[in-house]
Amino acid sequence: MILNEENLGLSESRNNDIKEAKGDIIAFFDDDAVADENWIREIVRMYEEKDAIATGGKLLPFWTNEKPKFKNT
Numbered sequence: 486m487i488l489n490e491e492n493l494g495l496s497e498s499r500n501n502d503i504k505e506a507k508g509d510i511i512a513f514f515d516d517d518a519v520a521d522e523n524w525i526r527e528i529v530r531m532y533e534e535k536d537a538i539a540t541g542g543k544l545l546p547f548w549t550n551e552k553p554k555f556k557n558t
Contacts, residue, residue: 487501487505510528519547521542528540
């Protein structure tokens with residue numbers, strides 16, 4: 486884990502992490518998310534079985550209260 490002495494923002498923090506990474510796969514996960522129990526397994530599988538150069542996934546909202554009523558703009 487790399488700790489910043491000051492708030493560098495998301496992009497600069499991730500770029501610093503990438504520079505320090507030692508593995509073959511880099512995965513980012515935000516503090517306001519909950520990962521599926523198979524998240525890492527599926528990422529690795531995509532690289533091993535599909536020869537991927539990048540991967541992503543489906544994002545589902547987790548409403549702690551009632552779903553907000555969004556306005557169409």
